[in-house]
Amino acid sequence: MTLGFPDRRRLPRTLxxxxxxxxxxxxxxxxxxxxxxxxxxxxxxxxxxxVARRRGDAPWALAFRLYLLLGAFIVFSRVLFRVIFGGGQGxxxxxxxPEIPLPAWAAGIRLFGPVAVEQLLGGFYDGLxxxxxxxxIGAANALANPKRxxxxxxxALYQVGSAVVVALSVAPQLVESVLRVRRARxxxxxxxxxxxxxxxIVIPVLADAMDRSLAxxxxxxxxxxxxxxxxxxxxxxxxxxxxxxxxxxxCVGVYGLMDGSTPRQLGLPMLVxxxxxxxxxxxxxxxxxxRSVHRPDRWRLGxxxxxxxxxxxxGLLYLTSQVDAANLYPSLNPLAWPxxxxxxxxxxxxxxxxxxLAPPPELSSPSPGDPDEHRxxxxxxxxxxxxxxxxxxVRQPVPPSATHERTTP
Amino acid sequence: MIEFDRVTVHYPEAxxxxxxxxxxxxxxxxxxxxxxxxxxxxxxxxxxxxxxVPHFTGxxxxxxxxxxxxxxxSRPPREFAHLVGRxxxxxxxxxxxxxxxxxxxxxxxxxxxxPEVMRKRxxxxxxxxxxAELRRRPLRTLSGGQQQRVAIGAVLTAHxxxxxxxxxxxxxxxxxxxxxxxxxxxxxxDLGVTVVAAEHRMERIVQYADRLVHLPGxxxxxxxxxxxxLDVSSVAPPVVELGRLAGWRPLPLSVRDARRRxxxxxxxxxxxxxxxxxxxxxxxxxxxxxxxxxVVVRYGRVPAVxxxxxxxxxxxxxxxxxxxxxxxxxxxxALQGSGPRQGGTVSVDGxxxxxxxxxxxxxxxxxxxxxxxxxxxxxxxxxxxEQADRExxxxxxTCRRLLDRLTPGIRPERHPxxxxxxxRLSLVLAxxxxxxxxxxxxxxxxxGLDYHAKASFGDLVRELASEGRAVLLATHDVEFVAxxxxxxxxxAEGEIVADGPTADVVVASPAFAPQVAKVLSPxxxxxxxxVRDALAGAEARV
Numbered sequence: 039m040t041l042g043f044p045d046r047r048r049l050p051r052t053l054x055x056x057x058x059x060x061x062x063x064x065x066x067x068x069x070x071x072x073x074x075x076x077x078x079x080x081x082x083x084x085x086x087x088x089v090a091r092r093r094g095d096a097p098w099a100l101a102f103r104l105y106l107l108l109g110a111f112i113v114f115s116r117v118l119f120r121v122i123f124g125g126g127q128g129x130x131x132x133x134x135x136p137e138i139p140l141p142a143w144a145a146g147i148r149l150f151g152p153v154a155v156e157q158l159l160g161g162f163y164d165g166l167x168x169x170x171x172x173x174x175i176g177a178a179n180a181l182a183n184p185k186r187x188x189x190x191x192x193x194a195l196y197q198v199g200s201a202v203v204v205a206l207s208v209a210p211q212l213v214e215s216v217l218r219v220r221r222a223r224x225x226x227x228x229x230x231x232x233x234x235x236x237x238x239i240v241i242p243v244l245a246d247a248m249d250r251s252l253a254x255x256x257x258x259x260x261x262x263x264x265x266x267x268x269x270x271x272x273x274x275x276x277x278x279x280x281x282x283x284x285x286x287x288x289c290v291g292v293y294g295l296m297d298g299s300t301p302r303q304l305g306l307p308m309l310v311x312x313x314x315x316x317x318x319x320x321x322x323x324x325x326x327x328x329r330s331v332h333r334p335d336r337w338r339l340g341x342x343x344x345x346x347x348x349x350x351x352x353g354l355l356y357l358t359s360q361v362d363a364a365n366l367y368p369s370l371n372p373l374a375w376p377x378x379x380x381x382x383x384x385x386x387x388x389x390x391x392x393x394x395l396a397p398p399p400e401l402s403s404p405s406p407g408d409p410d411e412h413r414x415x416x417x418x419x420x421x422x423x424x425x426x427x428x429x430x431x432v433r434q435p436v437p438p439s440a441t442h443e444r445t446t447p
Numbered sequence: 448m449i450e451f452d453r454v455t456v457h458y459p460e461a462x463x464x465x466x467x468x469x470x471x472x473x474x475x476x477x478x479x480x481x482x483x484x485x486x487x488x489x490x491x492x493x494x495x496x497x498x499x500v501p502h503f504t505g506x507x508x509x510x511x512x513x514x515x516x517x518x519x520x521s522r523p524p525r526e527f528a529h530l531v532g533r534x535x536x537x538x539x540x541x542x543x544x545x546x547x548x549x550x551x552x553x554x555x556x557x558x559x560x561x562p563e564v565m566r567k568r569x570x571x572x573x574x575x576x577x578x579a580e581l582r583r584r585p586l587r588t589l590s591g592g593q594q595q596r597v598a599i600g601a602v603l604t605a606h607x608x609x610x611x612x613x614x615x616x617x618x619x620x621x622x623x624x625x626x627x628x629x630x631x632x633x634x635x636x637d638l639g640v641t642v643v644a645a646e647h648r649m650e651r652i653v654q655y656a657d658r659l660v661h662l663p664g665x666x667x668x669x670x671x672x673x674x675x676x677l678d679v680s681s682v683a684p685p686v687v688e689l690g691r692l693a694g695w696r697p698l699p700l701s702v703r704d705a706r707r708r709x710x711x712x713x714x715x716x717x718x719x720x721x722x723x724x725x726x727x728x729x730x731x732x733x734x735x736x737x738x739x740x741x742v743v744v745r746y747g748r749v750p751a752v753x754x755x756x757x758x759x760x761x762x763x764x765x766x767x768x769x770x771x772x773x774x775x776x777x778x779x780x781a782l783q784g785s786g787p788r789q790g791g792t793v794s795v796d797g798x799x800x801x802x803x804x805x806x807x808x809x810x811x812x813x814x815x816x817x818x819x820x821x822x823x824x825x826x827x828x829x830x831x832x833e834q835a836d837r838e839x840x841x842x843x844x845t846c847r848r849l850l851d852r853l854t855p856g857i858r859p860e861r862h863p864x865x866x867x868x869x870x871r872l873s874l875v876l877a878x879x880x881x882x883x884x885x886x887x888x889x890x891x892x893x894x895g896l897d898y899h900a901k902a903s904f905g906d907l908v909r910e911l912a913s914e915g916r917a918v919l920l921a922t923h924d925v926e927f928v929a930x931x932x933x934x935x936x937x938x939a940e941g942e943i944v945a946d947g948p949t950a951d952v953v954v955a956s957p958a959f960a961p962q963v964a965k966v967l968s969p970x971x972x973x974x975x976x977x978v979r980d981a982l983a984g985a986e987a988r989v
Binding site: 185200203204210218221222223224226227237238239242245246249254255256257258259261262263264265329330332334 | 529561566
């Protein structure tokens with residue numbers, strides 16, 4: 039390992055999804071503070087490297103590529119818009135497109151016309167900044183299991199979380215059902231396109247979805263979903279009143295803050311008070327709920343380090359903007375080459391440390407050519423899959439079959 | 448453990464009560480098998496145990512159901528989650544999460560079991576049911592037997608005193624069913640769990656049952672030791688039918704019981720002429736209706752069917768067997784022309800059904816898929832029949848006549864979704880037969896059918912064949928295969944591993960042999976009716 043943090047000394051585990059999200063938000067904050075393309079590309083590279091080294095092999099982990107494509111699309115469309123609608127003036131005209139004259143009421147809007155370097159670069163910088171932020175969010179999505187994030191919601195919001203989980207699993211089922219019914223349509227010689235076919239597809243699919251959801255509801259009911267157990271009626275009432283009252287307070291507070299004409303007391307104080315009451319309600323409700331989480335994600339050193347790196351990157355870049363803002367916003371007028379100063383680059387590079395500091399992810403199947411070669415295959419129970427050799431601290435991977443034999447008597 | 452105290456269940460708009468004055472007590476650690484014809488109230492009885500009936504389903508329940516001394520009237524089903532574990536008919540529909548481990552932990556999470564205990568129980572349950580290697584797999588990628596075991600495991604982790612299973616092995620191939628049954632019997636014997644199971648394929652489970660609960664269909668309930676109840680039961684597995692025929696008392700429940708008493712019967716049968724199998728002989732001279740050569744079906748890079756060649760002769764019923772996921776359905780769809788086919792040729796009387804329009808393909812090959820309900824989309828049975836007549840451009844009433852022949856007495860104004868499994872299957876089969884296809888493909892047709900429905904469906908399949916059609920049915924049901932098919936093709940991993948006359952293929956196979964064959968082997972008798980005919984023929988001659 040390059041940085042002297044040998045991965046083989048740390049057991050692969052899944053990091054708390056919240057840690058990855060905070061890290062990514064830190065990077066995104068850093069991206070929002072600059073339009074320097076060199077820095078932005080550096081941030082994308084940082085996010086990409088961390089994703090490549092620390093993502094698992096779950097389906098959502100493979101979505102990072104889509105975010106990169108989305109980023110490219112954002113940059114491209116920004117530049118294209120600048121070409122079509124103009125915006126930003128410049129002296130360095132590259133070429134001139136024939137301008138389409140618009141009627142008087144559309145004054146201020148211009149179609150085509152001269153295209154200046156400044157104009158294109160401005161669009162490019164802007165687009166790249168947005169794209170970088172999107173890529174940062176994509177990195178969080180690839181690294182953190184979205185379902186585990188839902189598990190981390192406060193106990194009082196558990197029901198909402200479950201509803202989201204069920205909704206997420208229903209979508210692929212619906213798609214499957216549509217495919218199956220469409221295929222079955224052909225068996226009856228029915229059409230597969232057009233309005234008349236729609237009924238033949240929609241009705242069985244909906245009926246199927248209805249049957250499934252009834253079966254699911256019955257299953258969830260008999261498996262204890264929504265159990266109140268020993269929870270008293272009074273406790274439920276208190277929770278409800280606190281949460282709802284708090285949320286109303288938050289709404290009033292936000293309104294007060296936004297609307298200058300309302301009395302000051304309705305602004306920030308109301309917002310804070312409302313948030314506090316709602317939080318109290320959630321905490322109280324969460325303590326009343328007798329429910330536990332299988333393999334809870336705990337906040338450990340790895341999580342703290344990852345968050346420090348992300349927040350550190352954002353924070354440092356913010357600080358450098360106080361010192362040397364010129365470097366973060368390369369000048370378009372006069373046109374100047376963007377420069378990569380030492381301080382901001384170091385700030386961004388802090389964000390790459392999780393690629394080594396975070397524990398390696400658990401994979402469901404070993405893949406050849408993986409950056410961490412000593413990864414136990416099918417590491418279901420990491421603690422069991424690694425055996426301490428008599429000699430000392432060095433651990434050797436044990437083939438899963440051997441592990442299996444030892445765990446099953 | 449479970450007490451039914453004068454329980455009567457009424458559903459609104461139902462002519463009579465689903466259950467009437469039921470008195471039933473199931474003791475701790477019993478394996479109780481609920482049997483009865485389709486629609487006799489089995490699901491209602493099972494649902495009443497944890498209060499889903501009437502809390503969830505609606506309807507009125509008079510009397511009282513108590514589990515572990517707690518009345519189901521006092522609290523909703525979710526408050527019974529620690530007492531009663533329930534696994535529905537379709538395990539996949541009941542899954543809440545998406546990976547095996549999360550699913551196993553779900554009930555415990557609801558009960559607030561501490562995380563350390565949860566970890567331990569998940570490991571124990573994975574081992575208990577033999578699914579440890581599946582722990583991280585997404586639930587949707589599992590086979591039917593694996594899904595069923597995960598579903599059982601998911602309720603077991605809460606350590607319930609009662610396990611309620613609705614058709615636990617119906618959808619499974621014989622080997623997967625054995626795995627599930629082994630797990631269930633281990634729960635009963637080692638952990639003292641009370642199990643209440645409803646199952647159409649009684650032959651698989653009746654030998655393990657301590658008590659049989661028979662629902663004759665009028666809402667009443669007969670409970671008692673299995674041999675006594677089977678004597679009067681309206682449904683019985685083949686081994687019991689054989690016992691009734693041979694006059695064995697008490698009735699044998701397992702192949703082993705029967706075989707020990709069958710020496711006399713085997714002697715008696717030795718002199719009899721062999722059953723007139725080999726209806727395939729009808730097709731010897733004829734040209735086959737369907738010829739498939741080197742058919743390949745691939746999903747992505749995974750081959751489902753590897754260069755399979757089959758010929759279907761007119762008048763012959765061919766059974767396609769093999770474990771879940773062996774490529775049976777893929778082959779059927781490829782033969783019909785609606786499914787993907789990456790290689791090989793299919794020809795029905797010279798035409799490739801994949802190359803013609805859907806309507807023409809349908810007149811060549813009719814396929815009834817595994818979920819027949821997918822084909823139905825109108826509000827009443829009558830509308831579906833009329834639509835089928837129009838689709839196939841046949842005289843009005845053709846479909847209805849076919850339906851009445853298959854399953855008489857389905858009221859035309861009923862909604863297709865409200866029909867029982869068997870009735871819905873008949874309706875879809877009637878719809879498909881309306882096009883008068885030369886080849887009929889049936890995918891798991893006996894799922895959810897009771898013995899009577901299966902028997903009449905078997906007659907129907909034979910009738911289709913006698914009209915000169917070629918029938919290919921994919922199924923796990925060895926008894927059904929024994930009764931109707933002339934030839935058996937066994938698929939494994941997408942390849943044909945056995946192909947031959949039914950008796951030759953199934954008698955030798957431990958998994959695919961029907962009960963009668965196991966009892967009377969090495970003589971090649973496959974069904975009770977063959978034995979009955981042989982004995983009757985002998986008497987007539989005497």
